[in-house]
Amino acid sequence: xxxxxxxxxxxxxxxxxxxxxxDEFAKRELRRRILKAIAIPGYQVPYASREMPIAxxxxxxxxxxxxxxxxxxxxxxxxxQGDDESVNAANLRRFIARMAGVETTSDTLExxxxxxxxxxxEEQLREGQALILQVPIPEPLRWVQPSVAKTRExxxxxxxxxxxxxxxxxxxxxxxFVTGASYPVIVHRRxxxxxxxxxxxxxxxxHQAAHLTILSAGREKxxxxxxxxxxxxxxxxDDVHFSVERQTEGVCQxxxxxxxxxxxxxxxxxxxxxxxSDTSFADKLLKQKRGERVTIGEIYFDDKGNFYxxxxxxx
Amino acid sequence: MAYVATRGGEKAIQxxxxxxxxxxGAFDADFVRxxxxxxxxxxDRVMGEGSLYAPEMAALALAQAxxxxxxxxxxxxxxxSTLPRLAYAxxxxxxALLAVRRVSAAFKDIPGGQIxxxxxxxxxxxxxxxxxxNGHEASRPEPEAAEKPAPTNxxxxxxxxxxxxxxxRMEEHEPPDPAELPDVTREPIVFPAxxxxxxxxxxxxxxxxxxxxxxxxxxxxxxxHPTVNEVKLAYxxxxxxxxxxxxxxxxxxxxVTHTEVVSTSADGLELGFAAxxxxxxxxxxxAAMLDMEMSKxxxxxxxxxxxxxxxTEPVEASGFCIHFxxxxxxxxxxxxxxxxxxxxxxxxxxxxxxxxxTAVKEKAS
Numbered sequence: 265x266x267x268x269x270x271x272x273x274x275x276x277x278x279x280x281x282x283x284x285x286x287d288e289f290a291k292r293e294l295r296r297r298i299l300k301a302i303a304i305p306g307y308q309v310p311y312a313s314r315e316m317p318i319a320x321x322x323x324x325x326x327x328x329x330x331x332x333x334x335x336x337x338x339x340x341x342x343x344x345q346g347d348d349e350s351v352n353a354a355n356l357r358r359f360i361a362r363m364a365g366v367e368t369t370s371d372t373l374e375x376x377x378x379x380x381x382x383x384x385x386e387e388q389l390r391e392g393q394a395l396i397l398q399v400p401i402p403e404p405l406r407w408v409q410p411s412v413a414k415t416r417e418x419x420x421x422x423x424x425x426x427x428x429x430x431x432x433x434x435x436x437x438x439x440x441f442v443t444g445a446s447y448p449v450i451v452h453r454r455x456x457x458x459x460x461x462x463x464x465x466x467x468x469x470x471h472q473a474a475h476l477t478i479l480s481a482g483r484e485k486x487x488x489x490x491x492x493x494x495x496x497x498x499x500x501x502d503d504v505h506f507s508v509e510r511q512t513e514g515v516c517q518x519x520x521x522x523x524x525x526x527x528x529x530x531x532x533x534x535x536x537x538x539x540x541s542d543t544s545f546a547d548k549l550l551k552q553k554r555g556e557r558v559t560i561g562e563i564y565f566d567d568k569g570n571f572y573x574x575x576x577x578x579x
Numbered sequence: 580m581a582y583v584a585t586r587g588g589e590k591a592i593q594x595x596x597x598x599x600x601x602x603x604g605a606f607d608a609d610f611v612r613x614x615x616x617x618x619x620x621x622x623d624r625v626m627g628e629g630s631l632y633a634p635e636m637a638a639l640a641l642a643q644a645x646x647x648x649x650x651x652x653x654x655x656x657x658x659x660s661t662l663p664r665l666a667y668a669x670x671x672x673x674x675a676l677l678a679v680r681r682v683s684a685a686f687k688d689i690p691g692g693q694i695x696x697x698x699x700x701x702x703x704x705x706x707x708x709x710x711x712x713n714g715h716e717a718s719r720p721e722p723e724a725a726e727k728p729a730p731t732n733x734x735x736x737x738x739x740x741x742x743x744x745x746x747x748r749m750e751e752h753e754p755p756d757p758a759e760l761p762d763v764t765r766e767p768i769v770f771p772a773x774x775x776x777x778x779x780x781x782x783x784x785x786x787x788x789x790x791x792x793x794x795x796x797x798x799x800x801x802x803x804h805p806t807v808n809e810v811k812l813a814y815x816x817x818x819x820x821x822x823x824x825x826x827x828x829x830x831x832x833x834x835v836t837h838t839e840v841v842s843t844s845a846d847g848l849e850l851g852f853a854a855x856x857x858x859x860x861x862x863x864x865x866a867a868m869l870d871m872e873m874s875k876x877x878x879x880x881x882x883x884x885x886x887x888x889x890x891t892e893p894v895e896a897s898g899f900c901i902h903f904x905x906x907x908x909x910x911x912x913x914x915x916x917x918x919x920x921x922x923x924x925x926x927x928x929x930x931x932x933x934x935x936x937t938a939v940k941e942k943a944s
Contacts, residue, residue, distance in 0.1 A: 281661055290660075310767035315656035320898025322905065345909045347588075352905055354588030382909040400899070411885055413770035438921045444913035463913040483895045485767040509916040528912055541909060 284331040285363040290314050294332035294487075298478060301489035306451025307419070308402050313485040323356055324482030326379045326398035333377060333394060334364045341368065341375035346383040346525070346541035353381070370544045373561045382445070384466040386524050386542045387561035388572065389475035391492060397460040399481040402488065404448040404458035424456050427499060435504060447506065449498050451490055456499070464498075465508045465525045468571055469564050471496040505578040511569060514538030519549040523569035603645040614638040623834060623857025624648070628893050629655030630764065630783040631662075632833045632856050649897040656894050659764075667757035669818040669827060673837055674738070676813035677731050684807040685841065691733035696812060736809040737839050737850055746841075746848045770885045777873070777884060781866040782855045785893035792887055793865025796872050801879035805840035805851065805868050812836055812858045838863035842871055849874075 282288065290312070297311040316324040334340065342357040344350035348370040356379060361368050369375050372385040381398040389395060405415040408426040418424070427448060434442050441447075445461040449470070459467055460479050470477060470490050480487040490496055498506035514526035517537050524545070526538040540546040551558040564572055571577050615622060615638035625637045629652045637655055644650035680696025683689045710716050740746035763779040772780070781789065796803055814832040821828060834857050841848045851871025853863040872882035880886065890896060 285661070287661065287663065310769060312764070312766050314660040315653070315894055316660065317654075317657040319653060319901060320895045321900075321902035322898060324898075345906050349588040350906060351588045351592050355592050358589060381905075382907075400902070411770075411883075412889075413885055416769075439924050440920060442917040442921060444917050445910035461910045463909055465913075483899055509913055510920070525909070526912075527908060528915070 281363065283364065284334050284360075285316075286314065286328065286331050290328075291332045294328055297487055298329065298332070298489065301478065301487055302476070302491045304455070305491055305494050306449075306455030306457040306488055308486040308488045310485055311487055313482050316482065318355065318359065320483040321400065322352060323379070323381060323398040325480035325484075325487065326381070326396045326482070327356060327359070328482060329396045329478050329480045329487065330360055330377055330379045331363065333396075334360065334366055336365060338364075338376045339367045339369050339374050340364075341370060341372065341378045341544075342380070343378070343383060343385070343542075343544075344381040346385075346527075347543045349543065370547070372542075372544055373559060382461055382463075383525070383541060384462055384469045386540075386545045386563050386565070388564055389469075389473065390561075391474045393475040395475055395477045397462070397477060397479045399458075399460045399479045399486075400483070401446075402458065402479065402481040402484050402486040404446075404456045419455060422454065422456075424499075427456060431499060431501065435501075441500070441504070441506065447498050449496050451496050452494050455488075457488060457490075457496075459496075463509055463525060464506070465511065465565075467496075467498055467506075468508070468573070468576055471573060471576060500578075507579045508577065511565075516540045516546065519546055519553070521549060521567070523565055523567055606642045611635070611638045611642050614641050619834075620858065623859055624786055624862075625651045625655060627855045627857040627859055627862070628652045628783055628785060629659065630779075630856070631655050631659040649893060653894050653898070666819050666822070668830075669820065670754050670757065671815045671818075671835075673811070674732055674735055676733075676811060676815055676835065676837065677832070678733055678811050678813040680812040681733055681809060682807075683736050683809045685736065689736055689809075690739060691730060694729050694733075733811070737841075740808075740841070740848050744847075746850060768888065772884055772888065777870070777888065778852070778854070780888045780892070781853055781870065783893075784862075784866065784888075784891035785896060786859060786862040788891035788893065788896065789862050789865045789869065789887075792881060792891065793868050796868055796879065796882055797865075801872055801882050803842055803868060803872060805842055805871060807864060808839040808841045808850070810836070810838050810860055810864065812860070834858050836860060836863045838867045840864065840867040840871060 284291070286294070293312060297309045301307065301309045313325065314328065316327055318324060318327065330340065340357065340360050341348065342353045342360070344353035347353060348357075357368050360366065360379075372378065372387045372389070375393065377394050377396065378385070378389070379396045379398070384395065403412065403415050405418055405424075405427070408430065409415050409418065431441060434440070443464075445463045446458045447464045447467050449457050449459055449467060451457045457479075459470055472493050472495065473490065474492055476492055477490040478487060479489065500506040509525070511523050511526060514528070515522045516524070516526065516539050517529075518539055521540065525541045527541050529537045529539060531537055540549075545560075548558050548560050552560065562572070566572075615634050618638075618641070621641065622634055622637050625641060625648065626632050626634070629637065629640070631637075633655070636658060637651070640651040640654035640658075644654060678694065678696075680698060681691070681694050683693065707716060737746060741748045761773045761775040763776045768776045768780065795801070797805070813835055815835045816829040817831055817833060818827050819830050820826070835854060836857065836859050837854045838852070838860070840851045842851070849871060851867040851869070851874075853866030853870055855863055855866075869882060869887050872878050873884045873887055875882075
């Protein structure tokens, strides 16, 4: 070894960014917050939330969690509205791949980390997989109380009376619950949680799930989690029950299946056609149709629309 | 099949960016330097909101974003995220600022004097079209040096109020260890916020957002008519302690704005304060006013700390606003499901009423 002559020679070669973009201090902070979130299911953990090289509100919360968890051995899947090729999903996926040098996939079964906006896949997730949901508004009480300082107190007291009142008002005005996506749930019999804006169709998939779900809002600087095998129940009355979106009319134009979450495609004559929202699942079904070899996992809802935890859905 | 799925996302976004760049044209290092040299107030605004004092990078961000302020601020913030924190500067005493302009509306004259300094406040806002006609500005006189140079440092006006008992005196304390101060970029803000988090947040807040909320207060919602105690444009020495020798040295100077406003209640004067990197008087005057409003026991709803600090965050506000362009068809479909259920229930209800009416009629006849 020859003695170096300049400081430049001694210095570490210039590197534009750390592995997976975030510096190690940011990753450490995120991992600690994630552990806390897992320890207190459904509780919103504040975190610093670094500015990312994509716009706030475009998945920066999910992205920071993914980047703090990803390692060279991971296989990453990114979906937006159920679609791997949606433009923002494509953008996030190429950023993660560029910064972490990981393999990417559209196959739900192959992925170790799944970052998603607004959907949980139709194939059942398994132990060891982590689902990272992008969250715009982490506070389920925002609709009844805009102040974060006040909702923190309400969570501390488990004071969710206003939410039951909202349900009751819906019943009185409309004859049923009319919350669309992000239907509020109680996690582990303690915290009220908004399950990102996933449709009600996907909400039951969080209950006693084999996988870990981490929900992260970058702009609002809050993350929370549903650990594996945790109780997640939508708020409902003893005699009026939560229900998922009706998927009885739509038959997927590409695959012929029904009883799955569909995209409705308006037709010029005023009618609608339907295609599967989960594009990876649709691709697999098409491959199967063509006689190609393909592994399709267990699904959450069978061909008659029955959920895999029998008795969980009461209506 | 009528349905054409929008696939090929990666190719689409690459082409979209290429198209954007092609439309905006190329730029080079000379252009970046020209922005840095000739657009100081634009630079100050981007560096202040980006909370990174890096003129070269701010000029690059502006060039790269085609002059889009929110994009430029985001570029700078995202770059800032990747930088290590090497050292903490020594606290800056406002009386040690190298001021080039300081005015007070509270008194005709103040200790140290009123110094107009460089300002367009009393200029006629007339476009100099001769630049376009002649290709250059008409010859302009060089500013003459004053007979007696203005001082570089000024005693604080609020210091005088405190000395005379008009304002509550500050408790004597040791200067804080900068490394121990709460840092809003490294930890989440919770409410009520620490004084540090509040001042840091308004320092990097959106100029337009701060102005809108501040103006609402000045105009009538909350109705404060603050007196500008002191506005100061200055250079601040960034003083660092050498890690080995312990000697304090200046690593350079940055442009800063420092503003105090006071409200006059019968109890005495109350202070509102704001400071930011770069020269930006409109922002710090509005921010100092909001600081005072936020400290009231019952502020107007639009002037509570949570309302002001959350909604004037430029990167968060602009990002969330433009995120609504993203597809939302999954959640939209879920909402349609609810609407259709309610509709069919109502129609069903009407049918039921019809059946009852028919039955009643049949019975009657």
